[in-house]
Amino acid sequence: MDLRQMRYFVAVAEERHFGRAAERLHMAQPPLSQQIKQLEATLGTRLFERTTRRVDLTDAGQLMLERARQILADVDALTQDVREVGDGAAGVLRVGFVGSATYRVMPALVQLARSELPGVRLHVMGEMLTPQIEQSLLENRLDAAVLRPPVQSSELLLDTLEGDSLVVALPAHHRLATGGGPVHLAELAGEDFVGYPQGSTVATITSEACRGAGFRPRVVQEATETSTLLAFVGAGMGLALVPDGARRAAASPVAYRELVTAPAVGLAVAWKRDSLSALIPAFRSLVHRAVDEVRHGPATPEPQNDPTPTKVTPPRHFVPTSTASDPGPQERP
Incomplete structure (x- = not known):
């Protein structure tokens, strides 16, 4: 089997x-049919059920399609990454x-990276769930990530960041949308919820917090992406517990209320233990700065005592300096 046949x-x-x-591939049909027959012969199984009107996938063919798409996507990404480094990029992350x-930390990080790592190309994928990110890291489809701990695999290292409190997102016309002050979680008993899929960190924390308040959340709709989840809230399908940073994701009419004794959800930089990327330390340092800017605002530069400022040329490659306050990565047992 080769990539062309795939x-x-x-x-x-x-x-x-x-x-x-054949038209899509800009080739004649007979050679295409011959290549598919050769592929089936190599694999020792039929990939298609052929009729006079259409072609259907066998079970083996369906599996082949799922894996082939991913392999071809990885090959295309590799080709692009190698080309960019060959064109002079210091690296690709x-x-x-x-x-x-995705809505708060990512924009701040990208701005910092553009100014301090100008030779590095960041390929960014947002709106992912922690289990999906973990799998992508283990399969080397991602080099690093900002996720919600915990993770399951001991092959990943975590560097803890400042986390978020959960807030309740409500349809604009909801009875609690216009109230003042924090909401008791018990006030949400009997409401319809929309939420992240089961197994995600926020879904697990939401379920545990509601049980602690004496009820089980009635989830009527799930969504993988935060923007979609909040669109469901805005449409009146239900309410949701979301990290405070999700407020920037909603284009729909959504109201937010803080919670009394709000559950917290963590945040961490993650990367594979055996990663060979020399960019990981710089990335970790920039993420910490991005989170700090999001939480507390950009740092104010100290005033210069010397009335004649000295011109400083920023280094081309940013190298983070460890400090006593930086505990370093946390290895999971």
């Missing part, structure tokens, strides 16, 4: 028609962001 297979699988697939960090 691309041919994906084209036929997506078009469900050899003629249309593939970074994932979870939930609300």
Whole structure:
């Protein structure tokens, strides 16, 4: 099996028609059919059920399509990364962001990276869930990520950041939307909830907090992306507990109320234990600064005592300096 045959297979699988697939690939149909037959012979199984009107995937073909798409995407990404480094980039870092960090931490981080790591290309993927990020790190599809701990694998290292408190997101017309002061979690008993999928960190914390308040949340709709989740809230489908940073994600009419004894949700930088990327230390340092800016505002530069300022040329490559207050990465047992 080679990459060319894999691309041919994906084209036929997506078009469900050899003629249309051949047109898409800018080739004649007979050679395409021959390549697919050779691929099936190599694998020792049929990938397609052929009829006079259409082509359907077998179970083996469906599995092949899922894996082939991912392999081809990885190859294309690798090609682009190598090309960028060859064109002079100091490096490429593939970074994932979870939930609300996409809307607050990510923009601040990208701004810092542009000024202090100008030769580094960041390939950013946002609106991911922690289990999805963890799998992507383990499969080397991401180099580093900002996620919600805990993680399951001991192959990952975590560097803890300042986390968020959960707030309740409410439809604008909800009875609690216009009240003042924090809301007791018990006041949400009997309400419809929309939430992140089961197994995600926020969903687990939400469920545990509601049980502690004496009720079980009635989840009527799940959504992977924070923006979609808040769109459901704005549409009146239910309320949601979300990290405070999610406030920037909503374009829909959504009201937010703080909670009495609000549950906290953590945040951490994660990377693979055996990562060889020399960019990880600089990335970790910039994430800490980005989170600090988001929480407390940009640092104010100290005034210069010398009336004649000295011109300082910033280094081309940023190298973080460890301090006594930096505990370093936390290894999971």
